[in-house]
Amino acid sequence: MTGHSAEPGEVFGRARARFSGLNGSFVFLDAPGGTQVPDEVGDAVARVYRESSGNTGAPYATSRRLDELVDQARAATARFLGCSPDEVIFGASSTALNFMLSRTLGRQLRPGDEIVVTRLDHDGNVAPWLDLAQDLGLRVRHADVHADTTLDLADLERQLGPRTKVVAFPWAANATGTIVDARAVCDLAHRAGALAWVDAVQYAPHQPIDVRAVGADVLLCSAYKFCGPHLGIAFGRRELLESWQPYKARPVPREPAGHGFETGTLPYELLGGLLAALEYHDSLGGMPAIVAWERQLGERLLAGLPPGANLYGLPSMADRVPTFLVNFDGIPSAQLSIDLAELGFGVWSHGSYYALGLHERIGWGEALRIGLAHYNTLDEVDRFTEALATLVKRPDRRPATPALS
Numbered sequence: 001m002t003g004h005s006a007e008p009g010e011v012f013g014r015a016r017a018r019f020s021g022l023n024g025s026f027v028f029l030d031a032p033g034g035t036q037v038p039d040e041v042g043d044a045v046a047r048v049y050r051e052s053s054g055n056t057g058a059p060y061a062t063s064r065r066l067d068e069l070v071d072q073a074r075a076a077t078a079r080f081l082g083c084s085p086d087e088v089i090f091g092a093s094s095t096a097l098n099f100m101l102s103r104t105l106g107r108q109l110r111p112g113d114e115i116v117v118t119r120l121d122h123d124g125n126v127a128p129w130l131d132l133a134q135d136l137g138l139r140v141r142h143a144d145v146h147a148d149t150t151l152d153l154a155d156l157e158r159q160l161g162p163r164t165k166v167v168a169f170p171w172a173a174n175a176t177g178t179i180v181d182a183r184a185v186c187d188l189a190h191r192a193g194a195l196a197w198v199d200a201v202q203y204a205p206h207q208p209i210d211v212r213a214v215g216a217d218v219l220l221c222s223a224y225k226f227c228g229p230h231l232g233i234a235f236g237r238r239e240l241l242e243s244w245q246p247y248k249a250r251p252v253p254r255e256p257a258g259h260g261f262e263t264g265t266l267p268y269e270l271l272g273g274l275l276a277a278l279e280y281h282d283s284l285g286g287m288p289a290i291v292a293w294e295r296q297l298g299e300r301l302l303a304g305l306p307p308g309a310n311l312y313g314l315p316s317m318a319d320r321v322p323t324f325l326v327n328f329d330g331i332p333s334a335q336l337s338i339d340l341a342e343l344g345f346g347v348w349s350h351g352s353y354y355a356l357g358l359h360e361r362i363g364w365g366e367a368l369r370i371g372l373a374h375y376n377t378l379d380e381v382d383r384f385t386e387a388l389a390t391l392v393k394r395p396d397r398r399p400a401t402p403a404l405s
């Protein structure tokens, strides 16, 4: 393991001590909804308030500290994404950034132009295009998924045409954890003369990102999914950003390129938190260490699922992040999530999880989403699967059997 000789369980066990939220006995298994946050992130947010108030660009010390902080946050985020600092755009959330960037691109789209989205997407990467299409007379096409929730690349290719301007897709699915071959999709988009628009919100917490290696033109993620503050992050390829006309107040400079797209004053305190979150990741040995440990956790979860569990998505840890969608015939998932919460396990029950296309296509009704993160332990996974097995066997949670006549 990079930079550590200790066993992964030990390294990540020590990391847990940095989270007040993980000190109790409650087991957090809802990472795709939002991870727990180490104390150092909260401390960094508070430190910005204490030491760097005001705004950027003034000659006094607290303002100069903010200038420095913004530069540091851009540089650290650029390292995280594999881009240059001027290609980083901060915003309220990935959805907010997606609406803003799609609107900006819309300034150069024409009626009849086409956008391809996928049935694997969270609606945060679909609705912006549907709304833009309505306003501008564009056409949105939906690339299909296979029954195992993997993206149907052949169908995606069929959706491409001479009017395709954007292919928007998720690098990992928020409901089922399915990973998409982003390099292949970016290549297909580029061959069609379209932009590759990557939603990496669920990929970023679990796998290393290199926007250049994958060929992304735009990529979005959210810091609160990887132990950071509630802050959206976008990458935009520099030439692209320079060619677009941002919606901005006129005095805002176009340099660095990404800054022109940051509407209004940035949440500097959250940039402080983001820096701390990225430093936290580095201190664990970076993403390669996280990938290996989460694989072990995920395999343990899959092996421990009780008999009768319907798993929607891939059956092994290959090509997935550790997010699992599960339900049981005849047992309401909403009730299970309440029972589990009472027993000290945090999982969510929902219908679509905002993945409207996938929900419609696969049709799981309502299901539990079990989302692991690197701070979970094998013991937590075991306790969870045991609790789940006990609950689904409870007579009052079993589906009603027809009375004998």
Ligand SMILES: Cc1ncc(COP(=O)(O)O)c(C=O)c1O
Binding pocket: 032, 033, 093, 094, 095, 096, 122, 124, 125, 170, 172, 173, 174, 199, 201, 202, 221, 222, 231, 232
């Ligand atoms: C895959 C995916 N895309 C987009 C979003 C929206 O992110 P945000 O809450 O930052 O708008 C989410 C949120 O869960 C998500 O899982």
